[in-house]
Amino acid sequence: MNNGYTRRKETSKRLTICVFLFIPLFLLVYIAGYPVLMMLLYSFTNWKGTLSAFQFVGIDNFVRIFTSKEYSVVFTTAIFYFCAGIIQQLLSLLFAEILSRPVLGGRVFRGFIFFPFIMNGVAVALIFRMFFTPAGSFDALLQATGHMPWIRLWITNRDTVNFVLAFIFIWKNLGYSFLIYLGVLQSVSHEYYEAATIDGANVWMQFKAITFPSIKPMIGLMGTLTIINSIGVYDIPYVLTKGNNGTHTFVTLLTVTAFKNNRFGQACAMAILILAMAMIAMLLKSLFFKEECDVY
Amino acid sequence: MKKLVSMLLVAAMLLCTVGALAESNDVVLTLAFHYPDEYAADIIAEFEETHPGVKVDYAYLHITDEELITRLIGGEYWDVSLVPMVWANSELSNYYLPLGASEGWADQYYFGDLRSYEGQTYALPIGVVYEGLVYNQAVLDKYNGGVMPINLDDFMALCNTLKENSVIPVWCNGGSGWALRYWTNLAATMAENANYANDVALSRDPWAEGTQLRIANAFLETFAKNGLLEPDVVTGNQWDTSTASLSKGETAFILTGTWAVENARGMASSIGIDPENIKFAAFPYKNGVDASNPLWLRLSEDLFSAVSIKSEHPALATELLTFFCDRISNKIGMNGANKETGKPIEALNYLKDIDYYKLYSPAVNDGRIEEYAKNCGIDLYAYNNYLLDYVILPALDNGDANWEGLNEAWNSNF
Amino acid sequence: MFTNLWNNGKRSLVSLMKYLLLITAAFMVLYPLLGVLFASFKTKVEFFTTSSMSPPVSFLNFANIITVVREGNILQAFFNTGMMIVLACVISTFLCTMVAYVFSRFSFRGKATIDRFYTIASFVPSVIVHLIIYRDFASLQLTNKLISIVILYSGVDIISLYLYKQYFDQVSCSLDESAMLEGCSYPRIYFSILLPAMKPAITTACILKTIAIYNDFYTSSLYLGNIRKQPVMSTVLYNFIGVYSSEWNNIAAGVLIISLPMFLGFILMQKYIYKGFSDGAVKG
Numbered sequence: 001m002n003n004g005y006t007r008r009k010e011t012s013k014r015l016t017i018c019v020f021l022f023i024p025l026f027l028l029v030y031i032a033g034y035p036v037l038m039m040l041l042y043s044f045t046n047w048k049g050t051l052s053a054f055q056f057v058g059i060d061n062f063v064r065i066f067t068s069k070e071y072s073v074v075f076t077t078a079i080f081y082f083c084a085g086i087i088q089q090l091l092s093l094l095f096a097e098i099l100s101r102p103v104l105g106g107r108v109f110r111g112f113i114f115f116p117f118i119m120n121g122v123a124v125a126l127i128f129r130m131f132f133t134p135a136g137s138f139d140a141l142l143q144a145t146g147h148m149p150w151i152r153l154w155i156t157n158r159d160t161v162n163f164v165l166a167f168i169f170i171w172k173n174l175g176y177s178f179l180i181y182l183g184v185l186q187s188v189s190h191e192y193y194e195a196a197t198i199d200g201a202n203v204w205m206q207f208k209a210i211t212f213p214s215i216k217p218m219i220g221l222m223g224t225l226t227i228i229n230s231i232g233v234y235d236i237p238y239v240l241t242k243g244n245n246g247t248h249t250f251v252t253l254l255t256v257t258a259f260k261n262n263r264f265g266q267a268c269a270m271a272i273l274i275l276a277m278a279m280i281a282m283l284l285k286s287l288f289f290k291e292e293c294d295v296y
Numbered sequence: 297m298k299k300l301v302s303m304l305l306v307a308a309m310l311l312c313t314v315g316a317l318a319e320s321n322d323v324v325l326t327l328a329f330h331y332p333d334e335y336a337a338d339i340i341a342e343f344e345e346t347h348p349g350v351k352v353d354y355a356y357l358h359i360t361d362e363e364l365i366t367r368l369i370g371g372e373y374w375d376v377s378l379v380p381m382v383w384a385n386s387e388l389s390n391y392y393l394p395l396g397a398s399e400g401w402a403d404q405y406y407f408g409d410l411r412s413y414e415g416q417t418y419a420l421p422i423g424v425v426y427e428g429l430v431y432n433q434a435v436l437d438k439y440n441g442g443v444m445p446i447n448l449d450d451f452m453a454l455c456n457t458l459k460e461n462s463v464i465p466v467w468c469n470g471g472s473g474w475a476l477r478y479w480t481n482l483a484a485t486m487a488e489n490a491n492y493a494n495d496v497a498l499s500r501d502p503w504a505e506g507t508q509l510r511i512a513n514a515f516l517e518t519f520a521k522n523g524l525l526e527p528d529v530v531t532g533n534q535w536d537t538s539t540a541s542l543s544k545g546e547t548a549f550i551l552t553g554t555w556a557v558e559n560a561r562g563m564a565s566s567i568g569i570d571p572e573n574i575k576f577a578a579f580p581y582k583n584g585v586d587a588s589n590p591l592w593l594r595l596s597e598d599l600f601s602a603v604s605i606k607s608e609h610p611a612l613a614t615e616l617l618t619f620f621c622d623r624i625s626n627k628i629g630m631n632g633a634n635k636e637t638g639k640p641i642e643a644l645n646y647l648k649d650i651d652y653y654k655l656y657s658p659a660v661n662d663g664r665i666e667e668y669a670k671n672c673g674i675d676l677y678a679y680n681n682y683l684l685d686y687v688i689l690p691a692l693d694n695g696d697a698n699w700e701g702l703n704e705a706w707n708s709n710f
Numbered sequence: 711m712f713t714n715l716w717n718n719g720k721r722s723l724v725s726l727m728k729y730l731l732l733i734t735a736a737f738m739v740l741y742p743l744l745g746v747l748f749a750s751f752k753t754k755v756e757f758f759t760t761s762s763m764s765p766p767v768s769f770l771n772f773a774n775i776i777t778v779v780r781e782g783n784i785l786q787a788f789f790n791t792g793m794m795i796v797l798a799c800v801i802s803t804f805l806c807t808m809v810a811y812v813f814s815r816f817s818f819r820g821k822a823t824i825d826r827f828y829t830i831a832s833f834v835p836s837v838i839v840h841l842i843i844y845r846d847f848a849s850l851q852l853t854n855k856l857i858s859i860v861i862l863y864s865g866v867d868i869i870s871l872y873l874y875k876q877y878f879d880q881v882s883c884s885l886d887e888s889a890m891l892e893g894c895s896y897p898r899i900y901f902s903i904l905l906p907a908m909k910p911a912i913t914t915a916c917i918l919k920t921i922a923i924y925n926d927f928y929t930s931s932l933y934l935g936n937i938r939k940q941p942v943m944s945t946v947l948y949n950f951i952g953v954y955s956s957e958w959n960n961i962a963a964g965v966l967i968i969s970l971p972m973f974l975g976f977i978l979m980q981k982y983i984y985k986g987f988s989d990g991a992v993k994g
Binding site: 133134155 | 530
Binding site: 009012013015016017019020021023024025027028030031032033034035036038039049094095098099103104105107108109110111112113114115116117118119120121122123126127128130131133135136137140141171179180182183186203221224228231232234250251254255258259264267268270271274275278279282 | 731732739749763805806808818827828829830831833834838839841843864872921944951962964968969973983
């Protein structure tokens with residue numbers, strides 16, 4: 001290959017990179033980068049969100065998140081949602097595994113499992129307030145199946161409320177991870193499984209040898225998303241319990257701190273902390289899934 | 297095909313960039329309020345009629361403070377709009393037009409000086425309410441010979457009777473947050489001291505044993521402990537459920553403002569129950585009540601409206617503000633805030649014949665209370681969510697409110 | 711013979727379990743919806759006087775549905791939402807695929823960093839973001855216009871990026887090379903060779919984006935302002951949620967109505983949705 005061609009190719013390559021990345025990067029910087037920098041700045045101040053002057057307060061806002069009782073609850077709920085996230089991943093893998101093969105009524109079942117994900121958060125909160133309300137649908141179900149003694153005030157009871165919210169979280173989001181796993185699993189050629197069956201491999205062995213390797217990069221991505229989503233839960237607790245009764249998540253408490261308590265500086269510190277945790281999650285992920293380092 | 301698609305795209309692009317407002321030659325004033333258009337329609341028509349060449353564009357603020365605050369901070373404005381409840385008075389001059397000396401407004405309007413800073417009033421109340429019990433007369437007819445108790449002991453005894461008969465004595469609407477503020481406001485009423493809020497909240501331990509604030513809040517503790525509240529106190533946005541339950545006689549009392557009388561009557565008539573059953577009375581917080589030892593009845597403010605500093609027609613907008621505030625009150629079930637012309641809602645006319653009530657309006661809160669409240673997350677005198685987490689839920693759990701926790705949190709301000 | 715029987719037995723046990731699981735899942739999804747389905751046919755009196763599990767007096771009571779369609783201005787809302795979705799999908803498809811293309815074909819300094827930024831960017835709490843950028847939208851006169859939502863959703867999102875990248879990685883580079891030798895420029899290769907081959911991935915990504923825009927009530931109500939003048943599907947329910955009173959029977963009907971187009975769309979598009987993931991995935 002001659003030199004001129006290579007140089008032309010190099011120039012063309014640079015140009016393409018610049019042109020193709022220009023608008024997306026502009027949007028990235030504007031919609032995410034710039035606000036994050038502002039948040040970082042504000043997180044060291046007592047900014048009230050308004051035009052009035054603010055002072056720098058050092059790391060007070062961050063110290064407070066880790067020392068004040070007010071904020072300890074969000075770490076507990078994050079654990080709840082994290083566990084819910086793991087259950088969600090396992091369930092969606094299970095259903096994806098079942099439904100990736102021909103099953104009678106498969107299309108209908110897929111539709112049902114995916115359905116909650118396409119619903120509006122306000123709608124979901126409405127559905128579940130009718131579901132968990134005293135003498136609501138859930139209590140009716142328990143009664144019908146003879147589990148009367150199990151009936152509690154699901155949302156008022158401090159021991160059950162976070163389980164209820166975690167359940168709704170799974171209910172709403174299962175369809176999403178299900179869809180993604182299903183798509184990936186369907187790409188695995190059936191011949192592999194047929195060959196494996198002939199060789200006498202059982203379901204578990206097939207999963208270990210064929211299914212798992214093909215979905216491993218996706219599990220890495222979904223795992224990261226699970227960790228990060230468990231911190232970012234917002235709409236369901238906000239509409240259903242407004243964060244009362246120990247159900248505040250990072251984002252609901254952040255909203256209250258900013259808009260009800262008028263402490264935007266503090267809220268920005270929380271936002272920065274969320275991002276820091278997201279980064280840690282990604283770091284952990286890249287440690288566990290080293291070989292797929294370019295797959296996020 | 298490709299041509300068609302691209303033409304469609306261009307059309308979509310154009311449609312998306314067109315705003316919702318139509319142009320016209322009239323002076324257009326914008327007005328933002330948190331009730332649906334129907335409530336304001338008559339008032340706007342009347343204003344437009346008396347002010348030829350002026351059009352009022354009504355914006356229905358359907359979600360909360362987040363939206364209002366984000367828009368105002370973002371530099372958007374309406375000529376006349378609500379003031380975010382969380383903004384301190386010292387913030388107001390950045391966004392709203394000063395309306396004039398606060399003494400003058402205080403003479404003219406109840407709470408005319410509440411939203412004022414450095415002697416200037418910035419916002420006017422959209423109406424005033426009395427705070428007390430909204431109740432169902434049918435329940436009293438059935439269980440108390442039709443009499444609304446005026447002494448505390450009788451009231452508590454009645455509550456216990458109601459509970460035994462599976463009527464919910466008191467619905468507190470804990471999940472709604474704002475609904476609990478009346479329980480805190482009760483403290484000043486019980487102290488029979490208009491300045492009580494300032495006295496107690498600026499002390500180090502507002503919830504120390506024996507303070508009226510604690511005694512008032514402890515009503516909720518007692519109710520929760522004895523199962524006198526509604527079953528689900530946590531789920532938000534249950535106001536309708538509570539008024540429906542009240543109308544049906546499944547709930548006896550709701551402690552709230554008188555705006556709720558009209559609201560609950562509306563619910564009653566829409567589910568086919570005589571709205572006249574819904575009535576209002578002062579909260580019987582003491583014994584031995586008579587004309588010489590009256591029950592105090594609190595006159596309270598609700599939200600405030602103001603004129604934007606960016607308004608291009610400030611004089612006209614100020615006119616619209618007073619015009620609107622004077623008229624909207626009755627429509628949303630509140631009494632007029634104008635001391636001379638403001639009328640109470642009809643359902644409350646009978647109150648003036650009762651001699652064992654004494655009306656008072658609380659003193660203006662010291663700005664520090666708000667500041668402390670926001671700083672420690674105990675939203676005293678604002679949303680009062682704290683009552684749920686510190687008082688009601690602990691009392692449901694193990695019988696006792698977490699007073700120490702409240703004092704400790706408040707103490708972090710000093 | 712015996713082993714065969716045993717194997718058959720085991721297999722049918724497994725498939726029995728399978729169906730049991732699926733039926734349980736379907737039940738778990740549908741059962742909570744039952745209350746809403748009933749409520750949407752109840753009158754206000756019925757809603758407040760009967761238990762949520764008791765069926766309505768008549769399933770032919772369409773009053774709520776009519777109210778929602780009329781007062782919620784459903785047709786206009788659907789049209790507006792459709793406009794926003796179409797535009798946002800078209801723009802974001804171009805932007806996402808361009809980024810994915812560059813990431814997949816070229817190596818350059820800062821690539822990994824940009825990559826990470828995209829992931830992190832999806833976790834910036836949006837309530838604060840809007841507080842900061844709303845000001846600019848307002849000063850550019852973009853608020854109260856559908857275009858504001860389009861811009862907000864035109865950015866690159868992490869799942870679409872992943873999807874497209876997988877696709878590009880799969881299409882052999884030799885295809886580009888040969889096209890290159892024939893004198894095609896990079897943009898030309900991208901537009902005329904690669905983009906058309908990406909249809910399944912584009913469909914999937916667009917459907918996910920559609921779901922996001924269709925349901926985002928906070929951004930819509932913030933940027934579009936008056937929901938009566940500028941109705942979109944995600945804010946329809948707010949017509950019936952007041953400060954102090956909510957029309958629950960209408961809300962229930964609204965939930966059904968706004969979910970219906972998405973559900974139908976999903977059923978019709980089902981096979982395309984999975985195709986995007988499956989065709990692009992790394993083969994096992």
